[in-house]
Amino acid sequence: MKKIETSLATLKNDLASFYNPAEHHFMVMNAVEMGEKMEVQWFFCDYAHPCETTCFFTLIERGEEVPSIKDIVDSAWVAEAELVDLMNINVENTAKGFVLEPDFESGPLLKKK
Amino acid sequence: MNGYLLPVLLIILAPFIGGLVYGFERIVKARMQRRIGPPLLQPFYDFLKLADKRQMIVHSAHAFLGIMHFVSLWFALALLLLGADLILVIFLHLLSSALLIMAGFSTRSIFSHLGANRTALSILAYEPVLIIIAVSLFINTGSFDAAAAFTSEEPLLFKMPLAFVALLLVLPIKLKKSPFDVAEAHQEITGGVELEFSGLFFEAVYTAKWLDYIFCYTLVFLFAGSNILLGIGLVAGTFLYLNALDNSTARVNYKQMLRFSLGIAFTLAFINLLINSLT
């Protein structure tokens, strides 16, 4: 796994220059709690053999807005909607309520304090 | 008086015989799929179980239309068995289906609407063929009466074989068998018009299906004329054919069904009519 650090400001540029639908395959987004901060990750892999998994990651503050990559990767809305509901991350242009009921207590995967 | 005894008995027992036919069909179908299948009386057990269910009706007209569907179908069957005018019988049968369609459209369920829609389309598919058969009957026997067919010395099958083939092609539509069971299509519209009936009112729609079996097999029987052995043979053959067809085809969609029945079955029946009227 290749990990590439990026930042919220440069994320979209980085991904746009990296992602090529014919070569790369967007897998999923993930978030890991790192104490007060959170690490948001975007996983890609190659169609080629041998395949390499690439992970873009950035550290964010809780509640900070993450830019959406829907205009770069067409199928990213599912992964973004999942993060919004399960990890209580604020993603640009993504409403709550796709993965869980809209009135559900958000962030069930967060560590209980 | 004696001649009426058998038809009247048949009419009264029609739902019961239809249920038996249905039960037997379920066993045959199961065997064709290499299953064991339910007991012969399973339709009646289902009937009793349904009677026990809580009755929920969408609105009274809906339930009433369901029961009227059953009554008018029984009436149509009675007239057919008594040897009445075939055109009348076919239109009474149409009326009973129309009542069901009205029932389907009277609810707000989308599946019920779609089912009613498709039932109407399937009527469009099989009704012309039935009418042409009635007209061929008139040309061959000089009368529209079903009794004329029952008493005809020479079986109609030999006079109008193409019409019989056409009837075989449209019967799956009427009896809701693959490949033409679009009106019911439980995987798509979960039973269509039947969906909103429940309890005792569903019984009416459910038993009406049994009456339909008798109706269709009587139509087949018609082709044998007075030759009862041939008639039984025809009915048994049709039964086997219908079930084997049901077990060897997927469901086509309604456009393909219309194309098929109006394109092939209707043409066959029409050619038969032409030949009959020219000779």
Add this chain to the structure above:
Amino acid sequence: MNTFFSAIGNLFKEPVTTKYPFEPTYKPDDYRGLIGFEESLCIWCRRCELACPPGAIVFSQDMEGKQTYHYNRAVCIYCGECVRACPKEGALFQTAEPAPCALKEENINNGWNQLFDEALDSREKFAAEKKRKAAEKAAADKAAAAAKKAAEEQAGTNNETSAG
């Protein structure tokens, strides 16, 4: 067309379904069935309890320190992890016998939860009791030692005094 005729042909073949409850179905010899327990061989290390993913094994303990093995077949997932964890050959083993159905009267879920809590409680109580006893014993020992020492001192002083 082939399917049409094979459908008719199937009428003359035996059904392939089995009448399951009335005749047996296929079961391999090493089917993963109920977990068996041989009390005489158990060394009471409780490793099975730690290994069990769903928590279907629990040991309770009475005040004398004797442990009892509890097993719930409805909670068990028959993975055999306990058997692999067991250090003593033959104390735990997996039989090929499928678990019987749980009946309502058994109260198998709520009853088990209660039993589980009670078992943990009983162990805590025993541990507390042991601790208390140990503390008591330590105190008694200490007291005894102190008394002995005092006595010795006494004796010493006595000796001293006698000597003096």
Add this chain to the structure above:
Amino acid sequence: MGKQYEIPVGAQHISLLEPLHFRFTTENEKIVKTDANVFYVHRGIEQACCSKFKFRQVSFVVGRVCGLCSISHTTAYSQVAEKLLKIEIPRRAKYLRMLVIELDRIHSHLLCLSHVAENSGFEALFMKTMQYREFSMELLEAVCGNRIQYDFSIVGGVTRDLKPEVADMILKRLDHFMPQLEELIGIYKNNWTLSLKNKGVGRISKEDAMRLNVVGPFARAAGLAVDVRNETEDLLPWKEVGYEMITDTAGDVHARNMVRLREIEVSIRIIRNVIAGLPESDLVTETKAFPEGEATVRLEAPRGELFYYAKGNKTQVLERLKIKAPTFSNVAGMVHAFTNNEYASAPAIIASYDPCLSCTAR
């Protein structure tokens, strides 16, 4: 322009096996727009894996994510945990894992095919496929001791060995199954009514499949050569045992059926090679280490790419476990491929995606 109807399918519908909800906007039964809700069964398994269960127990927990691809989940988790523990498992364990994964693929593909048949209104073919599927269930029971929850992979290896008589039984049953598979291919390929229902239906083009990041047989039927077995070889030596990529170009339901049927042939070949070349070694690598660091694993489940991310913190309990099921990647493509199809073919299309919602929602 006809009147638009909205047809809801799900969360409970006869043709659905899984709790998912589609809302089709139709015009004269032609689908013009689809909305989907696929998350009805969120069970919080990821949270349970990172809080309640120890890392050795988690392989049994993730096996319960899905009933059909249970072995794929357990194996993927075991591999990710082995990466965290930095251990290499014995070769025999790798081969046995491949054996069970391929047996599982046969039964999962046959199940999917039977549901396509059933949803196309072909009940007899459903029964036939299910009847032929039974052998794979019995083989799995013989190998793993259970029909559904195999619990075969554990962290460090596998739980059971393959007995010689069981290996013989597998080979014998596979020989017996080959003509049956031929028969099934014949029916799925040539039955006229079934082809009316399946050909040209639910099409997705290769460009769309690529753009929407579709995986599994769904993508391979559209000509997109994506298969984890082809891409990775560090964990399981797929190419050694005769793996071969199967693709089709049509991208419709019929092509998906054909891809699945031909993949069963490949699976059978893999199973035969695995049994023929089963190396002799231990079954489990023992270790006393604790998981540490980050790792990802990709594995080809019957439905497509399965992805596991795990992070350990040198304790018994994992810091984070992320499961990405194949259906999750397919959601976008699934919604896309309905457009401009008859509503009548929608159930068959849904079944041909082979959706596994329990995996997706976890």
